Amino acid sequence: MQLSPRQEQIIAIVKRSGPITSQQIAAELNLTRATLRPDLAILTMAGILEARPRVGYFLSSKPSQALVAEEIKKIRVGDIKGLPRVIRAGASVYEAIVSMFLEDVGTLMVVDDEGHLEGVVSRKDLLKAAIGGGDLQKMPVSVIMTRMPNIICTTPDEPVLAAARKIIEHEVDALPVVRPVNGQGKKLKVLGRITKTTITNLFVELGEGRS
Template sequence: MRLTERQKEITDIVRENGPITGEQIAERLHVTRSALRGDLAVLLSGEIIAARRRLGYYYLGGGEDPAAMEIRKCTAAECMSKPALVPVTASAYDAAVLLFTRDIGTVFIGTQDDVQGVVSRKDLLKAAMGRENLQSMPISMVMTSKSKMIFATPEESMVDVAQKLIDFEIDCLPVITIEEDNGVKKYALCGRLSKTNITRLFLKLGKGKGR
């Protein structure tokens, strides 16, 4: 059964928040209750959701696209690759050499226990175009600091990861766990996820090889 974008949104809302009333669904989607009647009727007839009087709508799970369900089950931890790291004392040139030798587009700054930032191929290209001397330039002058870094957690769905890559227009993001040491947050690096990982997952599922 092929669902519209709104029907998919309603399904997600009911699955994550059910039982939930029609008025509450409408409020989350910023539409009127009457505007949802047709969509709710489709989802009810397809036995994707059900409704009980005084209780609201709840999720059944039937009728959903099997491919979408399978992709949603895939987590960052299952699909991530090994990350490339340089210390905070490195130069921009050191990062550029690592990107070239490893044939990757992103390198992380710091240690495995605490990532301080991220540098992409684009960042290094901008610095080079500015006629900067990459050998004498500290990596800190090029990197995006961890306070602004977009990341995924190991248990995060690959659908959410793909959405972040698109929304923030980035090619790669780190997979991290946040730990506290004497009240200070540390970003422990578990792996990395890029558009290549998304493509690899798509190919595996398309060939029916599972995960």
């Protein structure tokens, strides 16, 4: 919302002294009520101020939900995705654990030699394997990973909101960002990842007005 300097002044006055009548606001600004009327109408319709007869104007407690939702819906996965963190399908569980610590990520994408998605392995999968008692150096990561077609994916064009919803509904920490490989059936190229950390980061940027 693009507020004029005068509208900002009105909000500041109402914040400080509300509930306050339009007459009192006009007096503070050395303006007539008629001059203020359009500004007050806009601020009220925008849901920033509320007016009550015989009481005056006060700051709306109802948040500007629709507008916030509108902004969030515009952001696409491609705008914020992180780099993919991958491991080859032939690697051992032990190698996956080491790579997870070295790269400090919670989820690794498992790929074939051409970089196509074969599976996803989470910290939880690795922890389960680690207390299972097998030889982690000999166990291939492909044994414990979630494999296609059970992997929940996203694409660069998908709204981040839809990706975040997938994370919550499917109770996963991360989604691979993929695109189909031309003329190769169901093969998917891994372009990046969206994680709960990516979303938390985006939340901070939105809250700081940076996104």
